[in-house]
Amino acid sequence: MQQVVGKPATKYDAFEKVTGQAQYIQDLTQPRMLWGKILRSSLPHARILNIDTSRAEKLPGVKAVLTARDLPRHKIGFGNDNEVLKGSKVRCVGDEIAAVAAVDEGTAQEALALIRVEFESLPGVFEPLLALSDPSVLVHEEKGSNLSISYQFMTDEKGVEAALDQAAVMLEDRFVLPFVTSAAMGTHGCMAAFRNGQLTMWSPTQVPFLYLHELSLALGIPGSRIRVIQPTIGGGFGAKLDMYPYEGACAHLAMVTGQPVKILFSREEEFQASRPRQPMLIDLVTASDREGRLLARKAKVICDNGAYNSWGSTTPFVGMQTVSSLYRVPNVRYEAQIVYTNNPYSGAMRGYGNPQHTFAVESHMDMLASKLGMDPLELRLLNANRSGDVTPQKMQITSCAFSETLRQAGENLGPLPSEQGKLRGKGLAGLIHVGGGARVYRSDGCGAVVKLDDMGRVVLLTGATDMGQGSDTVLAQIVAEVLGVEIKDVRIINNDTDLTPWDVGSHASRTTFIAGNAALLAAEKVRGELIAAAANSLQVAPESLILRNKRVCVDDNPERFIDLPKLIRSLHFREGGKVLVGEAFYDPPTEMQDQHFLGNVSVAYAFGAHGVEVEVDAGTGVIKVLGVTAAHDLGKAINPLGIQGQIEGGCAMGLGYALSEEMKVLEGRVINGNFLDYRLLTAVDVPEIKGIPVESEELAGPFGAKGIGESCCIPTAAAVANAVYAATGVRIKELPITPDKVLQGLNELRHVSGGQVP
Amino acid sequence: MVKISLIINAQPWEIQVEPDETLLDAIRGKVGLTGTKKGCDSGECGACTVIMNGRSVNSCLVLAVEADGQEITTIEGLSHGQELHPLQAAFISEGAVQCGFCTPGMIMSAKALLDSNPHPSEQQIRQGMAGNLCRCTGYGRIVAAVEKAAQLIGGDRLDATGSRQTGNQV
Ligand code: FES
Ligand code: FES
Numbered sequence: 067m068q069q070v071v072g073k074p075a076t077k078y079d080a081f082e083k084v085t086g087q088a089q090y091i092q093d094l095t096q097p098r099m100l101w102g103k104i105l106r107s108s109l110p111h112a113r114i115l116n117i118d119t120s121r122a123e124k125l126p127g128v129k130a131v132l133t134a135r136d137l138p139r140h141k142i143g144f145g146n147d148n149e150v151l152k153g154s155k156v157r158c159v160g161d162e163i164a165a166v167a168a169v170d171e172g173t174a175q176e177a178l179a180l181i182r183v184e185f186e187s188l189p190g191v192f193e194p195l196l197a198l199s200d201p202s203v204l205v206h207e208e209k210g211s212n213l214s215i216s217y218q219f220m221t222d223e224k225g226v227e228a229a230l231d232q233a234a235v236m237l238e239d240r241f242v243l244p245f246v247t248s249a250a251m252g253t254h255g256c257m258a259a260f261r262n263g264q265l266t267m268w269s270p271t272q273v274p275f276l277y278l279h280e281l282s283l284a285l286g287i288p289g290s291r292i293r294v295i296q297p298t299i300g301g302g303f304g305a306k307l308d309m310y311p312y313e314g315a316c317a318h319l320a321m322v323t324g325q326p327v328k329i330l331f332s333r334e335e336e337f338q339a340s341r342p343r344q345p346m347l348i349d350l351v352t353a354s355d356r357e358g359r360l361l362a363r364k365a366k367v368i369c370d371n372g373a374y375n376s377w378g379s380t381t382p383f384v385g386m387q388t389v390s391s392l393y394r395v396p397n398v399r400y401e402a403q404i405v406y407t408n409n410p411y412s413g414a415m416r417g418y419g420n421p422q423h424t425f426a427v428e429s430h431m432d433m434l435a436s437k438l439g440m441d442p443l444e445l446r447l448l449n450a451n452r453s454g455d456v457t458p459q460k461m462q463i464t465s466c467a468f469s470e471t472l473r474q475a476g477e478n479l480g481p482l483p484s485e486q487g488k489l490r491g492k493g494l495a496g497l498i499h500v501g502g503g504a505r506v507y508r509s510d511g512c513g514a515v516v517k518l519d520d521m522g523r524v525v526l527l528t529g530a531t532d533m534g535q536g537s538d539t540v541l542a543q544i545v546a547e548v549l550g551v552e553i554k555d556v557r558i559i560n561n562d563t564d565l566t567p568w569d570v571g572s573h574a575s576r577t578t579f580i581a582g583n584a585a586l587l588a589a590e591k592v593r594g595e596l597i598a599a600a601a602n603s604l605q606v607a608p609e610s611l612i613l614r615n616k617r618v619c620v621d622d623n624p625e626r627f628i629d630l631p632k633l634i635r636s637l638h639f640r641e642g643g644k645v646l647v648g649e650a651f652y653d654p655p656t657e658m659q660d661q662h663f664l665g666n667v668s669v670a671y672a673f674g675a676h677g678v679e680v681e682v683d684a685g686t687g688v689i690k691v692l693g694v695t696a697a698h699d700l701g702k703a704i705n706p707l708g709i710q711g712q713i714e715g716g717c718a719m720g721l722g723y724a725l726s727e728e729m730k731v732l733e734g735r736v737i738n739g740n741f742l743d744y745r746l747l748t749a750v751d752v753p754e755i756k757g758i759p760v761e762s763e764e765l766a767g768p769f770g771a772k773g774i775g776e777s778c779c780i781p782t783a784a785a786v787a788n789a790v791y792a793a794t795g796v797r798i799k800e801l802p803i804t805p806d807k808v809l810q811g812l813n814e815l816r817h818v819s820g821g822q823v824p
Numbered sequence: 825m826v827k828i829s830l831i832i833n834a835q836p837w838e839i840q841v842e843p844d845e846t847l848l849d850a851i852r853g854k855v856g857l858t859g860t861k862k863g864c865d866s867g868e869c870g871a872c873t874v875i876m877n878g879r880s881v882n883s884c885l886v887l888a889v890e891a892d893g894q895e896i897t898t899i900e901g902l903s904h905g906q907e908l909h910p911l912q913a914a915f916i917s918e919g920a921v922q923c924g925f926c927t928p929g930m931i932m933s934a935k936a937l938l939d940s941n942p943h944p945s946e947q948q949i950r951q952g953m954a955g956n957l958c959r960c961t962g963y964g965r966i967v968a969a970v971e972k973a974a975q976l977i978g979g980d981r982l983d984a985t986g987s988r989q990t991g992n993q994v
Contacts, residue, residue, distance in 0.1 A: 076916045083924030084912040084931060086859015086899035093858040251863045251871060251925035251959050300861075300925035301959050333864040534923025534960050707919040711965050715922065718962030741868035741957060749950040749963040 069614070070547040071769045074707035078538040078558060079298065088298040091255040091270050096326035099257070100129055102319050103174040104312050104329065105164040105181050106339065107156035110408040110734030111190035111203070114154055114183060119164060122180040127173035129323045131181070132165045137318055142284045142311065145214065145375030147206060150284055150314035156185075157205050157373035158408055159734045160339040165315035167327045190734055194370045194405035195347070205373055205406035214371050215404040217382040219390065219663040221397050221458050229362035229397040233353035235437050240349050241426035242800035245370075245729040246722075247342040248415050249746060252300015254340055255330035256313045258320035265292045265317055270299040272306045272531050273571025274563050276507070280309035285317055296561040302533035303719075304414030305340045307573055308376045312339075337739030341413020342729055344378055345370040348426040350389075358438050358445045362397035365389045365426070371404045372411030379404045381419025383506060384499070386663060388423040391457035392498045393431075393449035398458050400663075408734045414573065416716070417776045420499055421723060421783060428495035428784035429799060432791060442494055442788065443476040451498070451673075460664045461671065464502075465762035465772070467699035468673035472496055474697035474758050475677035475785075480792050482679065490692070492679045493788025495781035501672030501701065501772030502764065503654045504574035505665075511653030512577075513567025514584035516545060516592050518646035520638050522616055522631035524549055524556045526588075529569025530581030532560060535775050536708040537577040541585045543704055544768055548589035549596075550613030551630070567651070575672065575773030578704065582768035584652035591648030599637055600628050654766070669766045672777045674698035676717065678785040682793045684812060687805030689790060691721055691751075697758040698777055702770035706759065709774065713757035716778020722747045723779070724786035728802050828892035832857070833901030841888035847881075848872045850888035851898060859899040859928045863957070870956030873929035873936075874898050880936035882955075899928035902935070910976035911935055911969070920969035922960035930956050934970045943974060 082088040119131040134153025142148050152161050164181050168174035191203040197212040205212055220226070230236060257268040265287065271277040274294045282289035299306065312329055319327040331339070351364040365386075371379055382402035390398045417424075435442040447469050455463040475494055482490040503510045515527040526545050532538040542556040559565055569581060593613060600618035601608040604626055612621045619627030637643050659665035679692040694717045703709045726745040730738045738744045763770040783801055791797050796811030825840040832855060839854045848865070851857050851874065860883060863871030867885040874883045875897040902909040911931050914920070921927050930953065937944060937952035944952065949970045950963070958966065 074919070076919065077921050079924070080916040080921040081908075083921045083927050084899075084908065084915045085903050086857070086928045088924055089858070090861070090925065092862060093852075249959055250923070251861075251869065251957065252923060253863070299923060301923040303959070333866070333869075534925075536922065711919045711922055711961055714962035714964040715958075715960045716962070719959070740866060741864055746957050746959065748955075748957065749953040749967065752963050755962060755964055 068547055070543045070553060071704050072702070075539050075543050075553055075705045076707065077536055078542055090252050090300050091257065091268060091297045092252065092330060094257055094268055094297055094328070096257065096259060099326040099328055100167040100169060100323060101171040101174045102165060102167045102316050102327045102329040103178050104162050104315060105178045107159055107161040107163055109156060109185055109187055110159050111188040112156050112185040113188060114152065114156065114163065115186055116184040117164060118182040122166060122177040125173065125177050125180060127169040128166060128177045129169070129325065130167045130319055131177065132315065132318055132322065133163065138286045140284055140286055142280065142314060143308065143374055144377050144379060148311060148374040150311045150318070158410055160410065162311045162315060165319055167319040167323050190408035192407050192409055192734060194368050194407055197405050197407050198403065205408060212406040213403055214375055214406050215379055217386065217402040217663070219386050219398065219400040219459065226362050226364065226397040226399050230353050233361050234356040235434060236351065236353040237430055237433055237437065238351045239430065239799055240347060241429065243346045243422040243425060244801055245342045245345050245731055246727045247337060247340065247729050248303035248305035249744070250301030250303055250305060253331040253333060253336045254306070254310065255328065256316050257326060257328040258317040259326040260317070260320040260324070263291055266295060267292065267317060268295045268297055269313060270296060270302070270306055272302045272533055272573060274531060275529065275568050276571055277309050278563055281314065281317065284309065284314040294563045296531060299533040302572065303416045304418065304573065306533065307414045307571070308341060334739050337729065337744065338410060338736045341376050341378055342410060343415035344381065344412035346422045348422065350426045350430055352430045352434055354434055358434070358440050358448050360393055360395040360449050363389055363395050364399045367402035369402060369404045370409055370412065371406055372409045373406065374411045376411055376413040378413035380506060381414070385419035385423035387459060387461065388420055388427055388498060390459045391451065391461050392427055392496065394451060394455065396458065409731050410736065416719060417780045418574065420497070420776070420780045421720070424495065424497055424780050425784045425787065425801065428781060429787050432493065432788040433797065442479055443472060446472050446496060460666055462666045464670050464766065465701060465764040466671070466673060467760045467762040468496060470760050471673055471675040471697035471699050474760065475675035475695045477677065487684045489682045489684055489793040490680065491789050491792025492677060493785045493792050494675060494677050495784035495788060496675040497673065497777055497781040499672045499777045499780060500574050500668035501579065502668045502670030502766060503576045503580045503656060505656045505658050505667045506574065507570055508658070509570050509653060510576070510580065510656060511651055512569040512581040512584045513649065513651045514581065514588040515567060515647060515649045516585070516588040518592060518634055520631060520635045522555065522634065524551055525559060526556060526585055527559045527566050528581055528585060529566045530560055530577045531572040533572055535712065536705065537572070537581065539708055540578050540704050541581060544582050544585050545589045548586060548593050551616050555616070575775040575777065578771050579670070579767055579773050580652055580654065582771060584650050586768045587650030587652060588648040591650060592646055595646060596630070596633060600633055603628055603633065603636065670701065670764045670772045672699060672772050672774060674777050674781065676781045676785040678782065678789045680786065680789040680793055682790060682808060687808035687812065689725060689803060689805070689808065691753045691786065693753050694755045694782070695758065696755060696778060697760055698774055699760045699762050700774040701764035701767045701772035702761050703759040704769060704771050709759055710757050712774055713778045714755045717755045717782050718747055718752045720779040720782020721752065721786065723801060724783035725802050826889055828889055830891050830893065831895045833897060843889060845888045846884050847886040847888050847891045848883035851883060857898050857900050861925055861928055863925065870933060871926055871929040873932040873956065875932055875936055878939065880933050899931060902931065911973040914969040914973040914976060918965050918969040918972055920961060920965040926956060926958040930958065930966055934973065938974055938977060942977065946971065
């Protein structure tokens with residue numbers, strides 16, 4: 067019987083956070099610290115003819131002004147198509163042109179205004195379809211085209227065509243997804259100090275070791291001279307996955323001035339210059355037989371990459387899995403093109419391409435059901451993946467409670483009893499996501515060290531980053547469980563690359579699974595040593611011993627025990643003694659996909675389904691969400707309280723994606739870069755969210771757990787669209803689902819049905 | 825620079841501020857209380873909420889000079905040593921904290937709400953907190969925390985420093 071795992075645990079660092087003591091990047095300072103600021107391009111596409119920094123340099127209090135001329139010309143970013151400071155051309159609004167360090171923020175700001183940049187404005191390209199078809203404007207001339215990356219996955223070509231020919235029903239639709247942005251409450255920022263040839267970087271990165279590597283490439287200094295410290299992170303959601311150009315600039319400022327330098331984003335910068343979720347056009351074809359069995363799927367996807375590649379340029383990896391593997395479908399053809407434009411460049415955001423693709427696929431499932439006259443739940447259950455399935459991309463489905471989650475979330479679908487002018491309905495959407503790591507990088511590993519001191523205090527050193535999601539708590543629970551101590555006795559050190567072992571970062575919902583397994587293995591090693599030592603001192607067989615209440619005791623005779631601190635001291639305080647340290651590295655038994663996108667990238671997959679009930683005002687088109695039921699196959703809920711928070715937060719983000727969020731970009735410029743115009747849902751807007759954890763006991767997971775972080779936001783928007791359809795008969799294929807789109811749909815229906823309100 | 829005197833968390837302060845400096849910047853930069861957060865600097869997120877003369881305000885919208893002679897409570901003023909205010913305790917126990925960046929502002933808004941309405945309905949809580957954005961939690965746990973704190977406080981009015989007058993538990 068588990069003592070700690072499976073029981074609600076409060077957030078590990080909540081005390082610091084509720085008392086205002088937690089230190090975010092905004093709160094850090096250093097003696098002699100300077101303030102850095104970045105001069106950003108106001109134009110979306112222009113050649114830089116000249117930069118005159120002389121007046122800025124003369125301003126009292128300014129310590130350094132840097133432009134591309136002053137830096138080594140290393141390419142940076144995923145795809146090596148970006149630079150820390152741009153010397154010859156800017157490709158998007160917000161591009162970094164110069165960096166200033168000054169004694170205070172005001173002076174740095176003033177200095178920016180004194181820098182004169184002469185531009186030759188170039189025509190810009192802002193529509194990915196146009197960028198592909200018309201090469202007269204090239205974002206990166208040397209590439210000869212605006213196509214950055216293309217992805218193609220295909221089962222047997224003839225099979226796809228034959229299946230489409232045979233199909234009883236075929237649907238073909240275009241789905242349109244807008245720019246949205248993570249909008250973490252804590253904006254970006256970093257602080258750099260360069261002392262005696264060593265760089266220390268304080269950054270709220272989600273991926274400290276990859277970040278360190280990228281920083282070393284950007285700066286041209288060896289990674290062995292860089293230390294990354296993460297302050298408390300004010301939310302990440304994917305936007306803190308890339309090393310940003312400004313961070314390289316900050317490090318350079320610290321190097322040239324010999325003083326620590328800090329740069330913070332304003333909220334406006336956060337909107338314009340952090341990485342949003344990519345807009346997509348998804349042309350989807352779905353074909354089935356008369357009974358509703360899926361025969362084939364084809365998707366053609368165009369992603370607006372913006373001006374440069376970031377990690378976000380790889381999101382089709384994930385979206386493709388939803389097209390090929392959310393349901394059983396034997397014939398698949400998937401193509402995606404990542405297209406350069408002069409828009410802000412997109413990156414990772416919770417779900418990594420999956421919310422977009424799930425919107426298309428799960429809208430189509432409902433459309434198919436209505437075409438076949440089937441119940442949307444029945445159609446999904448008929449096609450749902452099960453344990454033991456191997457999907458067309460060679461993903462191996464292990465634990466799988468998909469059908470169970472669909473049933474839990476999919477009760478009473480369809481139109482609901484409505485009042486005059488208030489139309490109600492309920493819609494459903496499912497999801498698949500990686501739940502046991504994701505080998506998108508050569509390593510998917512995480513290291514852990516568990517150390518016990520002579521007072522019985524346990525320390526876990528882990529590479530795994532907590533950006534607010536609660537992985538620190540889960541890891542503390544796992545270690546406490548194995549060692550028979552309280553969570554309070556476990557201290558987590560997870561934010562300093564000088565101390566922590568390698569981890570590939572907090573992304574892909576991998577931390578509970580991967581870092582959890584590493585912590586579990588390390589703790590078990592220490593446990594083994596404790597048991598051996600205790601068996602010796604109590605003169606009993608090791609198998610008869612258990613760890614509980616900070617003791618090692620005999621299982622059927624708890625009166626025979628030895629206290630942990632005493633046991634540990636007995637190992638320390640003698641000749642030939644030893645320290646109690648266990649280390650482990652967990653890298654899952656998975657493979658990177660080959661060039662055909664075949665391969666089992668994750669040990670386990672997470673499934674889930676959201677059921678959403680809406681009420682639509684037939685007069686205004688305004689949608690009110692009445693409730694969300696979110697059932698998630700998470701293997702095992704290690705921390706039910708944390709899970710609840712993840713589910714509620716994910717659903718709220720998904721509802722925002724569905725209904726209110728859109729980053730409006732006009733000629734490359736974000737025109738609603740503030741919270742009045744970019745509408746995050748508030749406490750008044752978010753309805754009751756019922757989270758239902760469904761446990762499928764994943765054998766490879768720590769205590770049976772799988773990842774859930776991203777899953778919770780993935781199917782919400784599709785479920786809302788399906789609910790709106792159930793309520794009104796209006797099918798919206800473009801997010802966000804705003805009142806005007808609903809009204810327009812209602813008017814068209816009225817027109818068709820001769821004045822009858824559906 | 826202008827000299828202002830104000831009371832912050834029951835401590836008198838005299839500080840020099842710029843005429844256009846916000847109360848938020850003065851609290852964080854001059855007084856060194858960094859628990860109050862800056863999420864937008866334009867009155868749209870609520871991360872900077874403090875209580876000024878019993879009312880919650882966005883401190884990024886108040887000029888420091890306007891706070892001259894006023895009484896301010898920040899998140900640092902709620903707990904006494906290790907003893908947490910019931911709101912703080914409830915935010916922990918109900919799981920209302922994830923990244924925590926919105927938390928100080930949330931708690932201060934909730935305090936102002938409970939000070940004026942000790943038994944708010946769920947809808948009143950949601951309305952009272954609508955000026956505070958949270959990107960992590962979806963608000964459900966936050967609403968639960970405020971409800972729990974209202975119970976813990978037992979409906980007694982809090983005094984200016986946030987202490988309970990009597991300890992009725994419900
Ligand atoms: S910082 Fe004041 S409301 Fe956002
Ligand atoms: S807990 Fe992260 S913004 Fe609220």
